[in-house]
Amino acid sequence: MAAAIEAYLEKHGVNEMVQKALNAVVKQRAANPAAALAAEFTKMAKAAKQEEGASGDTSGDTSGDKPADKPADKPADKPADKPADKPADKPADKPADKPADKPAADAPVVFFVLGGPGAGKGTQCKKIVEEFGYSHLSAGDLLRAEREAGTDQGSMIEEYIKSGKIVPVEVTIKLLLSAIEKDGGKRFLIDGFPRNTNNMSGWQLTVGTKLALAGVLCYEVSEDELEARLLKRGETSGRADDNIETIKKRFNTFKMETLPVVEYYAHQGLCTKIDGSKSVDEVWAATKDFIDSKEAELKQK
Ligand SMILES: Nc1ncnc2c1ncn2[C@@H]1O[C@H](COP(=O)(O)OP(=O)(O)OP(=O)(O)O)[C@@H](O)[C@H]1O
Numbered sequence: 001m002a003a004a005i006e007a008y009l010e011k012h013g014v015n016e017m018v019q020k021a022l023n024a025v026v027k028q029r030a031a032n033p034a035a036a037l038a039a040e041f042t043k044m045a046k047a048a049k050q051e052e053g054a055s056g057d058t059s060g061d062t063s064g065d066k067p068a069d070k071p072a073d074k075p076a077d078k079p080a081d082k083p084a085d086k087p088a089d090k091p092a093d094k095p096a097d098k099p100a101d102k103p104a105a106d107a108p109v110v111f112f113v114l115g116g117p118g119a120g121k122g123t124q125c126k127k128i129v130e131e132f133g134y135s136h137l138s139a140g141d142l143l144r145a146e147r148e149a150g151t152d153q154g155s156m157i158e159e160y161i162k163s164g165k166i167v168p169v170e171v172t173i174k175l176l177l178s179a180i181e182k183d184g185g186k187r188f189l190i191d192g193f194p195r196n197t198n199n200m201s202g203w204q205l206t207v208g209t210k211l212a213l214a215g216v217l218c219y220e221v222s223e224d225e226l227e228a229r230l231l232k233r234g235e236t237s238g239r240a241d242d243n244i245e246t247i248k249k250r251f252n253t254f255k256m257e258t259l260p261v262v263e264y265y266a267h268q269g270l271c272t273k274i275d276g277s278k279s280v281d282e283v284w285a286a287t288k289d290f291i292d293s294k295e296a297e298l299k300q301k
């Protein structure tokens, strides 16, 4: 099935695949969107497998049913929830020149860290940094710093953050790439990214295989628990989004835009889900196991 998914991706691109699955799930008004998405991915993989069998060709020939006006790696036309009068959601940076199929053996390694707002991403990343010396880049922190720097983009970022929406990827990816370059490390935790398919396609187009994605961590916590944590954090954090109104909007964005991304990586066998509702130490034990096993895998390569 993995080969069939790869064939589908080669032909249609990651963004189209996720977007198509998402549209199908929205149409179904599925009670369990995550399960419905997984079922959609499986359906697509089966169709790709049949197509592959029929044509006997997995070379990426686009003469099949791929829409003529949509290149395989083109980002989504628009995210699910884009506010009006905002910049177009296409990455500003030009795509990597002729990307290699696979990352080089010595390419820096990246882990994406996802989970609902307040799931403990930052808390656990801090511990990984202490124990393993990884470089930690939080997309949210970078955006907040950019906002504070008082650039032209500052007020636009503020508006997105306060309304619980995801900033267009061309802004976020620039900040991430410049931080990665400045850091120069070999292991990166990218916290809070990719948060939607626009983020994913921006990464794919600008980073491609220059960095090696080794895995995706996703912390799962109920909304009730997240809400309690964020309201508590809001007593001292000073964050513009730690208030009940924005928290609810962030939950909605997480469900509608980020969960499909998590399910996509889960379907690719890249995502490890961790119960983030346990104590910090218990969550850390599971996180440490994950990193230990990834480090062992990476050593063998
Ligand atoms: N396992 C846990 N149990 C209880 N509280 C926790 C746990 N992990 C983190 N917290 C607390 O919950 C709050 C949110 O944690 P943290 O900032 O790490 O989450 P986050 O996922 O990075 O949030 P955001 O996405 O909003 O930046 C913090 O006040 C933190 O101390």
Ligand SMILES: Nc1ccn([C@H]2C[C@H](O)[C@@H](COP(=O)(O)O)O2)c(=O)n1
Pocket (backbone or CB within 6 Å): 117, 118, 138, 139, 140, 141, 143, 160, 161, 164, 165, 166, 167, 168, 172, 191, 192, 193, 194, 195, 199, 241, 250
């Ligand atoms: N990829 C990202 C990450 C973050 N943001 C914005 C919107 C989030 O609500 C806010 C806070 O992020 P967090 O600290 O929770 O990771 O920052 C974004 O637009 N895109």
